[in-house]
Amino acid sequence: MAEDTRARILAACAAVIARSGLARFRMSDVAREAGVSIGLLAYHFGDRDGLLEAALEEVTASAMRRADAAPESRTASARLAALLCSEFGDDPAIRAGSTAWNELRAAAVFDRDRSAAVSRSTSAWQEAVRELVARTAPGTDAAGTALALTALVEGLSGRWLTGQLTAAEAQTTVRRTLAALGLGAERNGPRPPVPS
Template sequence: MTSPLSSLHAPTHNRRDRILAAAARCIAEHGIRRFRMQDVVREAGVSAGLLYYHFTDRSGLLAATLAYVNDVAAEPAAQSGAQASRNALIDNLVAEITDSADNRAHAATWHEIGASAVFDGDTARHLAATDAAWQGRIAAALGELGCAPAEASTLALSAVALVDGLLSRWLSARISTDEARHALRAALDRLFPS
């Protein structure tokens, strides 16, 4: 039987990316508590030596996986030139919530690592840096739309909090995909200046 996350097996650019994609799949399928380096070795089809060459420990692999998931989520925005229009920016943020296996897996990975950050200072620091990069991309897009830097930063923080909160509710089946997307679009439409 094919795993619902099998699309995450798509060809990757290099072994490091293959390891990160495998780590994201492992976290999404089993959660952070059952996340083991040996499972990533098996899932990625690489040697333990290669895994430890790229990532010296579990914490480093988790941090890199978090950055990888964040970068993958940012790719559509970069490819579509989302910074050029308000509607495209909103569309790209709403696209964080879809029923695709890849999207659900990446969202689950993000939230699993985020939850563990409550108890782990290193993970919390990595999460803060990744959040700052995500907020920075949104703030830059808002700046291109004419927002002053301070306003763009505040709006970006609010947008990230909205996406994060609705993703959490959606992942735990407290709201449907349509409800989450509708609520996010309505909130961002009110939040971002016309």
């Protein structure tokens, strides 16, 4: 089935982006990762730009799925902390997803279409955070807080991916900031990573 092949190719793309970054993105690396020929990439996606565009759409969709996958059956403040902390974790899939998303955000600085896609995904994530903030602390500036919290997580993600912080340190910083803003969860300390 060709759809299955396209999905495998896009997953291979995300893996190559997460491993080497966009600056060293090579069709040959994707073909090897997916176990197909270079010609097949061109057959399905037209050319290198077409492949990259489809791959970055997949990275965006994957980021939105991760944001939606936060656990349900908890207090709003616990869900808020879990949602924010789901960006970090020792699971290689979480790291790969965060790295690919980080690359997409960096590329979005130079490309209006990518910037639009990143903006939509970020707005959806921020809206989810805003709702949880509004439930946790009614009457506060939930939108402003949601902006600050999601930006904080992106900044911490950068520190984690470059090795300046561990995932646990990043999660602790999120929780301490939530506590300092009066949004603290019932218990503190690093949580096990949310599966991706």
